[in-house]
Amino acid sequence: MATGAQFGGPPPTPPAGDAGNNFLSGLLDVPVDAEGAKRVNDGAQQFKALAQNGGFAINEEGLQRYRTVCDTFIDGYxxxxxxxxxxxxxAKMGNSAYAKEVATFNVKVAVSDPESLVPNLELLxxxxxxxxxxxxxxRKNYSETEDTHSQTFAKLRGGE
Known part of the structure; x- marks a missing residue:
């Protein structure tokens, strides 16, 4: 299902003011597989570039709410x-070949290959x-825009 909040590849061109919202709306749908973790990480890079290029702004209340979501995930990890x-x-599961094989497999699934849990959580x-x-x-973009508008309105009112 394409929602405009997908990650990876060239992002669709969202309506003005909608790009940041599209990314943030998909933020809570966090995958833990390697492909999903990479998509989120790539999307975050695109999101940051969008902000750096003035592609969106956010007010203080929005900043605090989304920051709370991010902090909850980061702190939980x-x-x-x-x-x-x-x-x-x-894990010490016994001395049989099978027990050793299972213990080795468990380590691989948890930490020792690109598809394992820990590296993908770190990517997230x-x-x-x-x-x-x-x-x-x-937020800085929003403040700068707000300042510019305030100056413009001050000039219109005959101030400055």
Missing amino acids: SDIKADLLALGQA IDGFKQVKEALTIA
Whole structure:
């Protein structure tokens, strides 16, 4: 289902003022597979570039709400990171060849290949950090636009 909030490849051209909203609306649909984590990270990079190029702005209330979402994800990961890294140690499951094979497989699934859990969570965390940076830039864009409009209205009223 294409919603305009998809990531990867060239993004569709959204209506004016809608690009940031499209990305943010898909932010909570967080995949944990390698492809999904990469899409979110790539989308976050595009989102940041959009903000850097003045492609969207956000007011203080919006900034705080989205920042809370990002912080919740980032802080939640920080809280469990040590537990997740412990998954990188093979569990003592017995001395049989099968037990050793299962323990090795469990480590691989958790931490030791591009499809494993921990590297993909770290990629998602990087994406959320980039989103926070984009939001800060977008807030600055909003302030600058607001200042410009205030100056324009002051001139129209005969001030300055």
